Amino acid sequence: MRIALSQLTTGPDPQKNLLLIEEWTRRAADAGARVVVFSEASMACFGTPLAPLAEPLDGPWAEGVRAIARDTGTVVVAGMFTPASAGRVANTLLATGPGVETSYDKIHLYDAFGYRESESVASGARITTLDVDGVRLALATCYDVRFPELFRAHADAGAVATLLAASWGAGPGKVDQWELLVRARALDATLWVAAVDQADPGTPSGTAPTGIGHSLVVGPDGTVRERLGADPELLVTDLDVEEVAATRRRISVLANRRPELWS
Template identity: 55%
Template sequence: MSDTIRVSLAQITSGEDPAENLELIDTHARAAADAGSSLVVFPEATMRCFGGPIRKFAQPLDGEWANAVREIASDVGITVVAGMFTPAANDKITNTLLVTGPGVEASYDKIHLFDAFGFAESDTVAPGSDPLMVDISGVRVGFATCYDIRFPALFQKLGDLGAQLVVIPASWGSGDGKIDQWTLLARARALDSTTFVAACDQAEPAAAEGSAPLGVGHSIVCSPTGQILGQLDATPGMLTIDIHTELVDAVRKSLPVLQNRKHFDA
């Protein structure tokens, strides 16, 4: 296993045109590779921003949009994580993370759906059920999406599975105190799981109407002790951080919360 992985978080504002959003992926994947990263993370809903008729944009994982992302990842020689929407039963879709790159091919369906703050994701989206763990450049990487960050048990499970880093693409809803919650939750989940957390949000859009979660920026990387290693502001940008995974083992020896926790019956 590798001790270090360089990760870039591409804090973009995706729009309503999936083809234009592919151009954002291409540009930022190349910039991440130029920065020496082997993993570039894009936000939830990179394929198409929330708001409006999402269902008509859904494509299968072997569809045109996902294949275009694969081609970019292959051409650049980097692993790409990007949020998209795939068809599901009962005229619904799944909120899916595509994970693709050299020797890497996987996907994660968002487990916890955002039925909060006046938005009902479950009206159109079917939930996933299974955590995902992937080896990327010798590092064990787990995945979560946006609202998942509010649920410690998922992150503890990923820690149990051996995660050293958890990646969290998001399109975080705006509102009073929401940026503080985002930062607090990222740090808390790093402590819960004793993993690094790399949480990539959509940049704050220039204008937003309605209850659709469109992003507040402030993408963040935290250490297993909850230390903030880097964070962006609300505007588009890219954050590149070296993750030194040997710290995970050291923290788990001195602070064995996964080992010490008790399990309670429901």
Template identity: 50%
Template sequence: MRIGMAQITSGTDPDDNLQLVETATAEAAADGADLVVFPEATMCRFGVPLGPVAQPLDGPWASGVAEVAARHGVSVVAGMFTPDGDRVRNTLVIARPDGSRLGYDKIHLYDAFGFTESRTVAPGTEPVTVEVGDVTVGVATCYDIRFPALFTELASRGAELIVVPASWGAGPGKVHQWQVLAAARALDSTAFVAAVGQAVPEDPEVRASSAPTGTGHSQLTDPFGTVVAAYDEGVQIGVHDVDIKTAEKARTTLAVLNNQRRIPAGVYPDAELRTSL
């Protein structure tokens, strides 16, 4: 299959951002993409109140994404926000060429590095996979990439490619962590991992925000941990070949999914003994 990775910069107007989805999808589809992946918070960037922009999956913004997917004959994954009482859900809309759509709600919330996502965002609970042609694709969002068990669960459900839309927070060492985590999750799951982030915002005030507004450096990694494509910090739309047979080969030769064992409680010595060894 061919995957489009749309490293864009979202603003605060959902209609303007939907036009970004249209333009980038058209470009990627013209280059043969079967799937086009956009960042987390494509609907509206972080750093502003999200409640007023949140819409249900059958609302106009997700419907617009579904229309884009159908118009260009591709699947599209893009980050949005859906209502949930006093909070919102950090949702990925997954739109298919037939105009249908489903959603994934981010499970692990970014309560780290001085940011408290759970104050305004409710967590999801269920991993999601979707079929794109003959390929099973798993989805995860940003901070999810720090949690290996989600990726091995997606792999156990058949995912050969896992896409990770993100709006990564800036800071010392953060880009390096993002790159290492993307490669590590590919090795954990013996799947391709397409980690697609927001580009670095051009507006210096947005860049200076404490909110996670993007660091760029989207990365496609194969199931053996080899980086297939690595972007810089700017806006970039790329389309890349993904040879799913590589995942099949990895799961035979690097059989971590078959070899992993649950460690029963009490197997390891207690902490005091371990510190004395």
């Protein structure tokens, strides 16, 4: 399956960001991508007041993404914000395109490194998978990468790849942590992890996470197959779906689990 990771930098204006999504999706479609993955906060960057710009999944911004997916014949995954209770929002990944219509609300909220996402964001409560051309994919968002049980749940649900969208916070050691965690989650669940981060904006961002770039694609054996640097760039790559089954025959970590000891 050919996918594209769109490592761009979004700003505070949802309509301008929608134009970027259209431009990059068309570039990916021209390169033959079937699935085009954008980062967390594609609708608007963190540091922007989220509640006033949040829209439902049938609102105009999501409809704009659907039109782009429909016009290009691709499945588009993009981060947006949807209304939630108590004046908060959900940190949502919309996945839409021919034969696909679903969404994922980020389960693990980024209350770390001096930032408290839970003050403005409500957490999700379910995993999300989608089937594209008979291939099952799963969705995850940024801080989720620190929780291996989610990725094992993706594997248990039949996914051969997790699409991980992020707006990774900068700081000492954060690039190393990003790669280490993505590789570890691929090994934990013996599946592909295609991780797209926002590009490094090149300016200080205070405490709000923006992005560091370094998007990467990791195989089910934990090896890095493709990676980007810090700047905006499009990565188009092919995932070998059959490699997942072959890896699981060699590395039987899922079959060898002993969940009865921890429940």
